[in-house]
Amino acid sequence: MKKILTLAIALVMVFAIAAPALAAGWDNPVTPDEFENLELDVTPLAVDKSSMTWNGTGYQKLDKTYPVVAGTLVHAYAEITIPKADDLSADVMSRIERGQGKITISVSNLTDVKLNVRNKDGLVIENDKVVNGAKSYPINGYDFGTTITVEVWGNAAKSEKDAKITATLGVYNKFEANESQFRFYAKDGKEYVIVADGRTYTVTPNNDTDTGMIFQTNGDDQLEAAWVLLDATAADGEQYLVVDSFGEVRFLKISDNTTATGKELEEVKAMMDRICNAMGFSYSGRAYMNKTLIEKNLGVVVEGSKTLTYASGYIQELVTDDPSVNPPQTGDNASVVGFVMIAIALVAAAAVTVKKVRA
Numbered sequence: 001m002k003k004i005l006t007l008a009i010a011l012v013m014v015f016a017i018a019a020p021a022l023a024a025g026w027d028n029p030v031t032p033d034e035f036e037n038l039e040l041d042v043t044p045l046a047v048d049k050s051s052m053t054w055n056g057t058g059y060q061k062l063d064k065t066y067p068v069v070a071g072t073l074v075h076a077y078a079e080i081t082i083p084k085a086d087d088l089s090a091d092v093m094s095r096i097e098r099g100q101g102k103i104t105i106s107v108s109n110l111t112d113v114k115l116n117v118r119n120k121d122g123l124v125i126e127n128d129k130v131v132n133g134a135k136s137y138p139i140n141g142y143d144f145g146t147t148i149t150v151e152v153w154g155n156a157a158k159s160e161k162d163a164k165i166t167a168t169l170g171v172y173n174k175f176e177a178n179e180s181q182f183r184f185y186a187k188d189g190k191e192y193v194i195v196a197d198g199r200t201y202t203v204t205p206n207n208d209t210d211t212g213m214i215f216q217t218n219g220d221d222q223l224e225a226a227w228v229l230l231d232a233t234a235a236d237g238e239q240y241l242v243v244d245s246f247g248e249v250r251f252l253k254i255s256d257n258t259t260a261t262g263k264e265l266e267e268v269k270a271m272m273d274r275i276c277n278a279m280g281f282s283y284s285g286r287a288y289m290n291k292t293l294i295e296k297n298l299g300v301v302v303e304g305s306k307t308l309t310y311a312s313g314y315i316q317e318l319v320t321d322d323p324s325v326n327p328p329q330t331g332d333n334a335s336v337v338g339f340v341m342i343a344i345a346l347v348a349a350a351a352v353t354v355k356k357v358r359a
Contacts, residue, residue: 035169035304039081042167042308045151047075055118055149067313068156068163076308077151078105078167084145091185092171092302097141100301101171105150106134108164113154120146130154156310163310170303175291182291184298186278194294201289203275204229210237213275221290226283227254228272240268242283249283 044065049058059075068074080103085093095101107113107130115135117125128135139148156163173184175196182194192212195202199221204212210231218224226242228251240251240260251260251268260268276283280297 035083035302038083038169038304039147040079040167040169040304040306042076042078042165042306044308044310045075045077047073057151065308065310068310069159069313070156072156072163072310072313074110074154074156074163074165074310075152076165077149078103078165078306079147079149080167080169081147082139082143082145082169085141091191095171095173095301096139096144099138099140100174101139101143101169102136103139103148103150104134104136104166104168104170105130105152106166106168107152107154108133108166109157109161110154110163110165111157113152115153116151118149118151119143160312162312164307166305166307168303168305171301172295172299173301174295174299179291182294182298184278185301188274188278190278192275192278194298196291196294201294203279205274205278211271213272214239215289217289221288221293223283223287223289228268228275230268230271242272244283 044062045054045057046060046062050060052060054061054077066072082096082101088096105115113130115125115128115130116123117128117137125137137148137150150167152165154163154165173182175182180196182196183191184194185191190205192203192205193207195204199217199219201215201217202209202212203215204210208231210229212229214227214229215223216225228240228242230238230240239254241254243250243252251265251272252258253260272283275281281287
């Protein structure tokens with residue numbers, strides 16, 4: 001018994017140590033901005049055609065959603081207005097022009113989902129299937145100041161679970177076509193570049209390759225070494241190895257193998273803080289870095305979304321010996337409530353009968 005307890009305690013200690021190791025690095029991810037005055041909405045539509053139609057489709061807008069159970073047909077549309085170029089910051093506008101903006105329709109508890117996409121040219125994509133719960137469409141400078149609508153058809157997958165449709169408009173950083181460079185703007189308003197070369201990642205401000213940091217990872221993407229690059233008057237073109245000894249960081253100058261002190265230390269530490277703050281990255285010897293983590297934590301430039309929810313209906317089950325009593329099989333709240341009241345009355349009547357017999 002003591003051996004088992006000892007082993008259990010040991011495992012708890014191992015996981016307690018491992019947990020912060022896996023979380024280290026991007027413990028403080030950069031919070032993306034949100035679109036100002038974003039015009040985005042998701043509206044329910046009728047499933048039967050009507051003379052009062054939306055956008056010439058033959059389907060009427062609904063004031064609200066309806067309860068759903070497994071198999072219930074759902075019909076809605078998302079309406080997304082892309083801001084005018086003059087209403088956007090220079091970095092967001094340039095990224096949209098380069099094709100780094102996109103509209104995403106994501107769904108939850110819906111199956112057999114198909115989309116019809118309309119832009120200023122009319123219906124451009126029809127019956128596009130949603131795979132793995134989401135579908136994205138790129139936008140570019142052609143879409144500035146226009147409205148894009150996405151019509152959504154689907155069926156509720158499960159009962160007793162809400163069905164949701166979410167429309168998102170976002171602009172994202174990503175590794176360029178050659179997959180070696182990644183550009184992002186930090187909260188200081190300046191652009192930074194990450195150059196990936198195998199398992200080495202060089203992060204510099206404004207393409208200034210003489211300043212910044214170099215991160216080197218092992219085969220598991222765990223940081224094994226880091227250097228600070230400093231191109232200052234007091235230390236022109238120097239590299240400093242970051243030495244993390246039990247949480248105490250010092251900087252070893254590569255050229256003469258001495259530890260930075262005084263003003264030199266202040267300059268080196270300031271550069272490290274600048275790069276790590278720009279990335280939202282907490283340096284640690286146990287931290288991790290790869291392209292996927294970089295895009296996940298630095299990829300969102302600006303984003304806005306809206307969700308439409310179809311509340312879950314349910315099938316009321318009733319245990320009774322009376323074969324003439326059948327519970328409702330729909331998600332209609334009124335019928336369910338009415339049936340529950342009848343059931344309560346039956347139970348009350350049975351209680352009175354039992355009491356009289358026993359008396």
